[in-house]
Amino acid sequence: MHPIRVGLVGTGYAAKVRAESLQADARAQLVAVAGHTIDKARAFSETYAAQPAASWMELVNRAELDLLVIATINRDHGPIARAALQAGKHVVVEYPLALEWAEAEALVSLAHQQNKLLHVEHIELLSGIHQAVQTALAEIGTPLYVRYTNLNAQRPAPQKWTYSLDQFGFPFMGAVSRIHRLTNLFGRVATVTGQARFWHESAESDQYTSCLCTAQLRFANGLVAEVVYGKGEAIWRSARTLEIHAAEGGIFVDGEQGTLVQANQTRSLEMGSRRGLFAKDTAMVLDYLTTGAPLYVSLDASLYALKVADAIRRSAETGRTIELE
Known part of the structure; x- marks a missing residue:
């Protein structure tokens, strides 16, 4: 059987680690790059x-x-994925699948119709941090309140596509992994309330120098989560923290350090490494294509996280709480 012949769209960091992973696996051949x-x-x-x-x-x-x-x-994920599926190719795409939930839903339907793989990378679920938190949840009882913060201070703000609403998308959609981590851990969301603010270079420019987005998610199980995402010049201190408060204890993650707190003990969590996750994702894709082995994330789960992110966008635009269930 010939190696799986691969075309790669992109030449940035994610494309580089994909190319390295493909090159290291005899089951694949990187043929062409755009x-x-x-x-x-x-x-x-x-x-x-x-x-x-x-x-x-x-x-x-x-x-x-x-x-x-x-x-x-x-911005280009959706159109490229659609064209590739229509041409009868399997597709792997870095998140998000698309910048509109309805477009992503249509792509999932198209992949089923074509009987082709459509895999959306969500390596946050493979990380040692996520798996350590997932394991520790069993020790702290019913989760009650979560606060998840991702802030990136950058001064000056880079002149990059990640600071363009048109190219990156609404922040919680462009960075949908922040939402997916929570839906993977805690399940369905009942309502969302979102706010967003952008500091643009000029009134005519799509490029911004800072953004700050917040959301409150009320889950179907009663859990309340607050999510904060911001980057750029208006952010003065970077932070990457996750707090989970539950009936019998709490989990606290600061960067790559994790702590479990209970009434009778406080101990460190073994967080593992974040290295090699793209390689692991690539290997699992090749396992699926060659042996049918299951992938670590489903299209339905990826699509649902994007649906929640889209509801946050609509809430931020209208000032209203959005019901999902």
Whole structure:
């Protein structure tokens, strides 16, 4: 059986680690790469012994490719995935699947119709941090309150697509992993209330220098979660923390350090490493395609997290609480 022949869209960090993972696995062959420009595609391809492509459309139309990996700006995920599925290719895409929930839902239906793999990367679920928290939940009883904070102070704000609403999307959709971590741990969401503020370079510019978004999620099981996401010049101190308060204890994560607190003990959690997660995701995709082994995340779970994120966006725009259940 020939190796799975892969086309890659993107030349940034995620594309680099994907290329390294594919190159290291005999079950796959990285055939061609498309970038933002042909020069970037050419330079990237030379490193990984692949062929440069003038555009992602060229990759979609190459009949010899079995799989397309999408690691480019968020805005283009949906259109590229649709074209690749329509061309009869399997698709792996970095989150989010699309910047509109309805578009993502349509792509899932298309993948089923075409009988092709559509896998959305959610490596946060593979991380040692997430798995340590998931394991420790059994020790603290019924979760009551969660506070999840992701703040990134950047001064000056970079002139990058990640600071563009058009290209990155509404922050909780572009960074939907923050929502997916919670829905994976705690289940269905009943209502959401969201707020968002952006500091733009100018009144005419889509590019912003800072954003700050908050959301309150009320889960179907009664848990209340507050989520904070912000980046840029208006943020003066970076923070990556998760607090889970429950009936019989709490879990507290600060960066890569975790602590479990109960009435009679306080102990550190073994958090493991965040290294090698793209390689693990890639290996599981190849396992699925070659042996049918199950993946670690379902399309339904990924789609549901995006639905919650979209509800936060609608709440922020309208000032209303949105009911999901």
